[in-house]
Amino acid sequence: MNPAARDLLIALAFLLMGGCHDEPRTSAGAASQAFVSERVQEEGAAMGTHIVFAAFTNEAVSAAGARAAFNAALTEIRRIEALMTTWRDDSEISRINAAAGSKPVIVSDETFTIIKESVFASEISDGAFDITFYTLHGLWKFDEDLDPHPPTRAQIDARLPFVGYKKIELNEIDKTVKLANKRTQIGLGGIAKGYAVDRAVRVLDQAGLTSFFVQAGGDLFARGSKPDGTAWQAGIRDPRGSESTSFATLPLSDHAFSTAGDYERSYVVSGKRYHHIIDPRTGEPATACRSVTIWADSATRADEIDDAVFILGPDKGMKLVESLDGVGAVIVDAKNNVLVSDRLRKNLKVASIPTDAL
Numbered sequence: 001m002n003p004a005a006r007d008l009l010i011a012l013a014f015l016l017m018g019g020c021h022d023e024p025r026t027s028a029g030a031a032s033q034a035f036v037s038e039r040v041q042e043e044g045a046a047m048g049t050h051i052v053f054a055a056f057t058n059e060a061v062s063a064a065g066a067r068a069a070f071n072a073a074l075t076e077i078r079r080i081e082a083l084m085t086t087w088r089d090d091s092e093i094s095r096i097n098a099a100a101g102s103k104p105v106i107v108s109d110e111t112f113t114i115i116k117e118s119v120f121a122s123e124i125s126d127g128a129f130d131i132t133f134y135t136l137h138g139l140w141k142f143d144e145d146l147d148p149h150p151p152t153r154a155q156i157d158a159r160l161p162f163v164g165y166k167k168i169e170l171n172e173i174d175k176t177v178k179l180a181n182k183r184t185q186i187g188l189g190g191i192a193k194g195y196a197v198d199r200a201v202r203v204l205d206q207a208g209l210t211s212f213f214v215q216a217g218g219d220l221f222a223r224g225s226k227p228d229g230t231a232w233q234a235g236i237r238d239p240r241g242s243e244s245t246s247f248a249t250l251p252l253s254d255h256a257f258s259t260a261g262d263y264e265r266s267y268v269v270s271g272k273r274y275h276h277i278i279d280p281r282t283g284e285p286a287t288a289c290r291s292v293t294i295w296a297d298s299a300t301r302a303d304e305i306d307d308a309v310f311i312l313g314p315d316k317g318m319k320l321v322e323s324l325d326g327v328g329a330v331i332v333d334a335k336n337n338v339l340v341s342d343r344l345r346k347n348l349k350v351a352s353i354p355t356d357a358l
Contacts, residue, residue, distance in 0.1 A: 035059055037211075037227040040066040044074045047081045047193050047216060048143075055204065055212030056227050069207035073200035073214065080196040083111055084188045086134065093188060097134075101182025104171060112175045114188060114195055114300075115168065121191070121304040122165035125320060129308035130165045130280035132179075134187030140285075142265035142276040150274055156283035159183070163280050194219050194258060194303025201299070213252075214299075218259040218306075221299045222252040239263050239290035239332050240355040248330065248338075248350045250295065258302035260310045261291040273358060279311045288313030288334055290354075294321070295328040295344055305329075314339050 040063050041054040053070040057063055085091045089098075092111045099105050107115075121129040136159055141147040162183040169178040179186065193216050200214045201221050213222040213232060222232040231253045235246030239261055250257065262285070266275035279286040292310040296302040305327060309317030314333040321329040321341050328343035336356045340348055 038063050040070075042067060042070040042074075044070075046074060046077045047085070047196060048087075049193070049217035051077060052215040053200075053204075053212070055209045058208070058210055061208045065207065066209060066212075069204050069209060072207070073203040076199045076203050077196040077216065080110075080192060080199055083108060084114065084192040084195075086137075086187050086189075093186060096177050096179060097185045100179035100184055104169070104174070104176035104178035106174065106176050109175060110195075112170070112177065114191060115177055115186070116170055116172075117300065118188065118191055118304065119165055119168055119170065121308060124324075125308035125312060126316075127165060127281060128279070128311040129190060129304055130163065131186045131188060131190065132163045132165055132167060132184055133278050133280040134185045134189075135159050135163045135183065136278060136280075136283055137185065137187065139283075140274070140276070140278060142267075146265075146267070148267040148269055148274075150269065160283045163283070190307045191300060191304045193217065194256070194299040194301070197221050197256070197299035197303075218261070218264070219256070219299050219303050220252075220258070221256040223254060225253055236293050236330055237261065237263075237291065238352075238354045240336075240357040245355075247352050247354045248348055250293075250330070250344065250348050252295075254297070256296050256299035256302040257293065258296075258299065258306045259291055259293040260306040262286075262289070262310075263291070268358060271358065277307060277310050286311040286313075289317070290332040290334060290336065292317065292332075293330040295330075296324075297326045301327065 037056045039056055044051040051074060053073060055066045057066055083092050086093055088094060092107045096105045118131045139151040139155055162181050167180040167184045169180055197214050197216050197219050204212050211224040211226060213220055225231050231251035233249045234252045234257045236248045238245045238247040260277055262273060262275040266273055275285045277286050289310045292306045294302040294306040309321060309329060312320060314331050317331065318329060318339060318341060321327050329341045330344060330348060331339040332354050336354055
């Protein structure tokens with residue numbers, strides 16, 4: 001991760017922490033002694049992104065206990081990465097891809113569940129979210145291999161017939177996954193990080209922490225509230241502003257928050273912006289939105305829906321959001337208009353109009 005992006009994550013973490021001094025909390029039945037909650041924060045790296053953990057201690061979990069929980073949560077994120085990455089030949093996703101068009105592959109319950117959830121997301125989004133987008137991998141280069149040279153239409157069209165979630169065959173009884181065509185490939189980049197955040201949250205819950213957040217790039221989950229009783233505050237980045245600028249904030253408690261934006265992993269060529277959020281129906285970067293922020297009760301759901309809405313565009317995307325229980329959205333469309341779903345309109349605080357630029 002480049003230093004600027006890392007600084008942005010630290011700035012967002014600071015915003016979530018409230019940027020203020022900790023408030024003392026008095027333990028019940030011990031009026032003579034006041035328990036002071038301590039703020040603890042650690043950082044790490046996994047799944048190709050920067051990870052931030054932060055928590056307030058409580059009477060049951062000390063600062064040392066919180067740090068131990070953070071380490072265990074990071075280990076859990078890396079376990080999910082080992083199962084679901086495409087960057088390792090021995091991951092379950094890589095094994096599915098290697099067997100494409102030939103045989104079904106037995107996978108763990110977790111991987112099967114996430115692939116099944118991905119197919120469900122494809123169904124409700126009319127194919128806007130589709131993990132077989134990975135069939136186009138290598139044509140668009142936005143990662144370590146960043147190359148500001150878009151592929152030709154002919155190159156895209158040669159692979160597009162092999163993209164499509166209906167080419168994924170699931171066997172619920174045997175827990176197997178098969179790709180119907182040997183040229184079809186899958187990647188869980190649009191959902192696995194959210195699932196990993198949810199698993200990390202489970203680790204911190206089991207450790208006894210009650211006030212914390214977990215952030216993995218643009219995916220985060222905040223538990224409880226700060227010691228003074230106020231909710232965490234999550235900032236929504238200005239898509240065309242500086243990397244540390246937010247145009248709005250949203251209170252966050254026992255909910256996830258995920259943003260998909262065309263400003264990350266992108267380049268501009270001949271006055272046109274190209275980015276990593278690929279519309280699987282066209283094989284090209286989606287163009288109807290600049291950013292989509294999803295609020296949901298799990299990071300898995302927020303992670304998959306932000307990409308779907310981004311690709312569908314503001315009208316169809318907002319209809320999808322409003323149809324899902326417990327999901328809200330803030331959309332900055334291609335014309336810099338800000339749209340807010342009904343569930344978030346009352347709590348969203350807009351500080352400024354997003355910067356308008358290419």
